[in-house]
Amino acid sequence: xxxxxxxxxxxxxxSYASKEDADEILFKNGGLAGLISKILxxxxxxxxxxxxxxxxxxxxxxxxxxxxxxxxxxVKTDNRVAHLDDKHVTKGWxx
Numbered sequence: 623x624x625x626x627x628x629x630x631x632x633x634x635x636x637s638y639a640s641k642e643d644a645d646e647i648l649f650k651n652g653g654l655a656g657l658i659s660k661i662l663x664x665x666x667x668x669x670x671x672x673x674x675x676x677x678x679x680x681x682x683x684x685x686x687x688x689x690x691x692x693x694x695x696x697v698k699t700d701n702r703v704a705h706l707d708d709k710h711v712t713k714g715w716x717x
Contacts, residue, residue, distance in 0.1 A: 628717055632661045650680060654678065654685050655698070655713065662715040668708065677714040679706055690714060
C-alpha cells in the first residue's frame, strides 16, 4: 500500500523465496516494527498518526500492517481490504 501512496517500492530491496526466508529478514531487522523503522524512519505513537500513515496493528496475537484511516486501519488480506478498529494500533510511521 505504501507503494501506491508514495510511488516508492521499498520491497524491492528484499527478496525471499519462502516463509523461512521472510522470517530471517524480519529477524535480522528486529522484527516487523524494526524493519519498517529502517525503511520509513522512527515510529510514532498511534495518537500522532494521520490518515494515510502506516500503522502496526496487534490483534489476537497477530501483527499486521495497514493504512491509518479515520477511526480504523485498512489492512490488505488475500481477498479484500479489511477495516480494523484503530484501538488495535500499537505504533505507526508517517509517510
